[in-house]
Amino acid sequence: MKKTTKIVAAFAAAALAFGVAPAATAANATKACLALDTGGVDDKSFNASAWAGANAAKKANANVSVSYLAAATDADYAPNIKKLVDSGCDIIVGVGFLINSAIVDAAKKNPTVKFAIVDQDGEDHGADGSVYPGKKIANLKPLEFATNESAFQAGYLAAGVTKTGKVATYGGLNIPPVTIFMDGFAKGVAHYNAKKGKSVQVLGWDTKKADGTFVGGFSDSAKALQISKNFEQQGADVIFPVAGGLGGATAGNSFASKKSVVIWVDTDGFIAAPQYKKVLLTSVVKGVDTSVKGVILDVANNKFSSTGYVGTLKNGGTKLAPYHDLIRMVPSALRSEVTKLGTDISNKKVSVK
């Protein structure tokens, strides 16, 4: 062995020796971990939003440290959660609808670790998922969102803004956390029609059949683009994509065609995807970040409970974002109607069901 080799070997040995000594940690530190789905931490949608919430919790409480694992394939959910359990996380937040069964299994196996799940009820529905209602789990907190409330407002707004009398929506997958937006949106349009005696059409969602237009996933931007173009050709001038980061394809198309505007989903698109700000009417915000921040701080403060969290207009867990640059498209009368509608929904004067 040459001299250089020896030096390298010595370095490696030293590095290992240093490393074996466990790093000293504060006595009451809380380690918060996110198990993300295949979208990854940069999806500009709910994964990113959850990670932002975790970092906000870290900022708010110096004893909190944060970490995440993103799944490469759907097979990674369970092993990733186990990795997080094994690395000593105190609270593990599963982000995404698909990760549910893995979180439920892990929560049952590790009663001393706290869990939370975004977009699911967090109940044990049995091995084949057919037991309803499911069993509550003491160390698992569901974080759900009544996004139909803000989507209802968005539908009303869209119906008020459209010039062609046609608005459109599409989803990533036909799953409840997606369709709840689409349904609320369509019903908001219907509310507008009933109130104003208009007949604004909704493309892409049929409230009676509870079915509509879907990409079939959250990563096929070519198909999302095709759907958006079809909507434009059919005359829609407001489009509400409920497909995470795929909204970028729709916004990009609107940006080029100038035939439509877009309502962003999950986060405030004006901030998350500023390149499209010229075509973003508003965003239907889902407060994944606030809910994740909340549950992490609860754990840090020993106030964790498994009672489900539901984000509503009332508690700020969901909301309609500001109109930003396109405010001129929205007459001030319509603006105050939309705001009023929000209050009415919160006070149960208007039903979004």
Place this chain on the structure above:
Amino acid sequence: MSLELRGITKRFGALTANDSIDLKVESGEIHAILGENGAGKSTLMNIVYGLLSPDEGTISVDGKVIDIESPLDALAAGIGMVHQHFMLIPVFTVAENIVLGHEKVKGPGFLDLETARQEIKRVSAEFNFDVDPDALVEDLPVGIQQRVEIIRALIYDAKVLILDEPTAVLTPQETDELLRNMKKLRDQGTAIVFITHKLREVKIAADKITIIRRGAVVGTASPSASQEELASLMVGRPVSLDVKKAAPKLGQVMLKVENLNIHDHTGRTLVKNISFELRAGEVLAVAGVQGNGQSELAEAIVGLQEHIDGRITLDGEEIKVGRVRDALHAGIAFVPESREEDGLISSFSIEENLILDLHDLPPFAKGPVISQNAVAENASKRVVEFDIRAQSPKDAASSLSGGNKQKVVLARELSRPVKLVVASQPTRGLDVGSIEFVHERMIAERDSGRGVLLFSTELDEVIALADRIAVMYRGEFIAVVPADTSREELGLLMAGVKR
């Protein structure tokens, strides 16, 4: 002017390509450097021309030691070289090729070709070269291309002209023309270094002969020495150049080719309307300058050519397009023109190369398994029978010398039951010893009642082996002549002049 090399040594790793070589070339003489392939001739000349730098030794011109680090230095010192493979750009004209690297401009950035044209015309007229400065190089026959190279050297005032295997690509007539021109240049005072392994040419042209073997000078000889003497010096042991053969005992027709036409994939005709018969116990040699359709004809006979019309029968059985395996097993031994590309798999071991054709038949295959023992046993037998010099039969074929590679090909091809041997340029690039071996083997095959179809561009080889000679020119057999036809007549036929 005189060029003197002293103690030139060049090593490539463990190999000593030149071992302290001394050489002196005087103006007004043709100095032949004679040696086998791989003896170190080209290395030596590349050192003189500045393409390689020596590990030891000095080069002096007119008694003054000079440093040659690049061809430009060599040219400046009055040394010009014509390479075995021409260094010309085919799509440029003669004049453009000649000014390449020495471009002169006239006015604001205009290339001055006129001066070069005048120069070319002057030199061309002086030596009766007949070169048009405005012809495209790719349109010229190789013989003329070589003259362009020579003109280039002369225009840049070469006093020493190195010719590296200049006759390898020429027809016999072109060769004679070149040898005459060399003498003319010598008479005008140019020193010529003539690198070759062809004994006949050395005897015709050289004034002095230096013989190199394994990187070292082993002696000098005068042109009056016999070919046998020169060959023995070159090889290092007594060599017999005559192939001893008895009169052929002709048997039945082995190979029958009827109205054969071969096209390439674009539909261009490569072989035109060839018909002939070859009998058992006979060597039919196909002579011709490289590239006149010989390779395609040879391949067609084993089914390797795709686009053919006509009929090929071996001992009454038709050879079908693409059915190479059937052709080989029907009794054809095929020695392809390019050993490296078509004959052997260089990364495979010698034993594996020996069973390329038979690997899936007993005794080598037992069901789906290759019997390593049978393979090794076969190899040890063939290695002895064909005198294959290798450290171990398990070594890669790439480790073998050219001659031993050819022996591996022969050993494999002759180990099947054979009715016909088709050999394409079987001795190209081989040393004298291996050539001897191949020739003897060909005659032995003939004498044991097989037909031999030999393709060769070497007239000496054709004359030595053939019982009949077919001359191929532009895809046609322009003549089939008896073996005793004169060299001059064959040369004319090869150049396309019909009787």
Place this chain on the structure above:
Amino acid sequence: MKKFLSKITLPALAFTMALFVSGILVAISDSKVLALKSSPLSMLAEAFSTAGSAYWALFRGSIFDPELAKANFIEGFYPLSETIVAASPLILTGLSVALAFKAGLFNIGAQGQFIAGAIGASFVGFHFELPIVIHSIAAIAAALVCAGLYGGFVGFLKARTGAHEVIVTIMLNYVAGYFLLWILSTSPFLRPGRQDPLAPEVRMSSRLPHLFGSELRANLGFFIALLAAVGIWWLLNRSTWGFKFRAVGANAAASKTAGISVGRSTTTVMFIAGALAGLGGAVQILGSEPALTAGVGGTFGFDAITVALLGRGTPLGTVFAALLFGALRAGGLTMQASTETPLDLILVIQALVVLFIAAPALIKAIFRLKNVDEGEALASKGWNG
């Protein structure tokens, strides 16, 4: 032995170099280290500590975790089991690429063939009710046939029309990916009560048994992969078929001249290569991921190319390279989960290992080595090497 040592010297040194360079990256990406730049000595100590704990996590995540072993000693090997689970499909796809490589073909299509195999295995796995063992065998057979035909088609096209396998396999990867998306939306593949692209889980009777108890995910798939590696070694080095494949791969012209049918060899090789990648898909579905989803392929088919290059195209080398990749993957997750070192750094290490191995001259220069076996330097030759 000496030969073996000289063969592994370069990969081992390349790996060490990659770890070393990555260690520097880990250290300087830590804000705590950078904060100490006024005092070089404590900065160095902190750097060692940071890199050390990252690599310690890498080890804990890929081989053995003493913390887990406290409760149950076997549990301590959970990380090794994860390494094996990640490596098994990769061994098979890697063999697929390596085999094709030996036969002179560049199989970029392992991804698509993997998916074809996964679809076949999944369908037989959930659709039929068969006795245990027989069910597994039937599912694997379905994967072999689907993927074999998928790969063999490429070989057939090349043999018949000369279509370049690189282009065809790349295109077929897209075809397989979108076909999977489509088929997941058809009724036989929809899980009852679900609308999203998620097939039913394969029945227990078809699953591959776990090797070390139900807690560890390592399963029979690993042995299937090792068996396949031995099989491919035998095929290449001992059988008449393998002889043809290697001959065609090393010199197609000479093989043709010696009477070997190049087209037949190409078609057969691509069939076997496809079947191998498909077996990878079956092992994934029957071993560790019982439900077919759109993401089933992961990057197994693409990593396979790197694994095969790293393994120098030999079956044994491919097994080791796949295990290394599996370990980096399993350990990398732990590294990220417990030390905030981003997983991307694992990709950096992988890339560096490949880089150093692909440039043997670099390693030789750094360590001033002479006379080590560079192998066939497959990685540095790449196309048509």
